[in-house]
Amino acid sequence: MALYQWVVRNERLDRDRAARELDLGRAEVDAALAALTERGLLKADVDDPARLRPVDPDLVAVVVTTSLETSIRAQQAALHRIRDQFASLRGHYLDSLRRGSVGLELIPGLEEVRAALNRASAECTEEILTSQPGGNRVPAALQEALARDTEMLSRGVRMRTLYHHTARFNGPSQAYVAMASGLGAEYRTAHELFGRLIVFDRKVAFIPEQGDGWGAVVIREPSVVHFLCELFEQYWTHAEPFSDAVTDGLEAVAKDIDRTIVRLLAAGMKDETIARRLGMSLRTARKHIADIMEQLGAESRFQAGVLAARQGLLDDGGKTSPAG
CATH class of the missing domain: 3.30.870.10 (Endonuclease Chain A)
Known part of the structure; x- marks a missing residue:
């Protein structure tokens, strides 16, 4: 790109001068010149080979990309055919579902x-x-x-x-x-x-x-x-x-969660089940459980349930779950 711009400005190619002004090696200039001429972006003047004529890049791009665009259109057509074929199969599949009883x-x-x-x-x-x-x-x-x-x-x-x-x-x-x-x-x-x-x-x-x-x-x-x-x-x-x-009050929300954990503990549920039921990680659930048992002074889950019931912690204030 730098050499193309240099040729546009100078019209004649002096490779040594171009290398100096572009801060490139002579081999780099030769390689760039070969790439530009092979792609048709530079054309030598018939009467004066040292004079290079730049070619409109848009015209060259059309020539270079024509085969690629043709390939893309062919692939798009193949993609549409495959989708149509699968769509027709889906119709048969849905028919089988409708005929089924389950x-x-x-x-x-x-x-x-x-x-x-x-x-x-x-x-x-x-x-x-x-x-x-x-x-x-x-x-x-x-x-x-x-x-x-x-x-x-x-x-x-x-x-x-x-x-x-x-x-x-x-x-x-x-x-x-x-x-x-x-x-x-x-x-x-x-x-x-x-x-x-x-x-x-x-x-x-x-x-x-x-x-x-x-x-x-x-x-x-x-x-x-x-x-x-x-x-x-x-x-x-x-x-x-x-x-x-925060709007509801962190302490109030935390107490609600702990109350639910106590109720699930009293029901004999495992840590994994409690975590899944409450939508929290197993690690977080176990931390809550350990804190609750420490606060109750309980040494076992059964004892935690008994102590929680005595202290009225299983009373959810009138709120019941749909399954309860």
């Missing part, structure tokens, strides 16, 4: 699950119900969700989401809820949730595949979907509007 579809991979959720979001016209356990959300995932949710809300889709109370301590979740709420989405939190669930238009439900994988089970059987929607509605009724923990 109405279940297993999607084993994370990318396939994302694609299925994006397609269901695009086809959703009325309502989406979501139960999102866990207190922490990855900012990048929230940003992606906000773009998708904004598009759905702009189409008049009603969105309701349940979070764990622990989400109120998470800054990214607070910011996401504030922005989406301003667009019409609704959010509530509860100490305990029944698990991850997404339902589109009360017709199609997504639940996690059993195990530690990232797969999902898609449910289209009307009775099962209806049952899941009723379960969501029960938890929604007993949940509280989303607000950050």
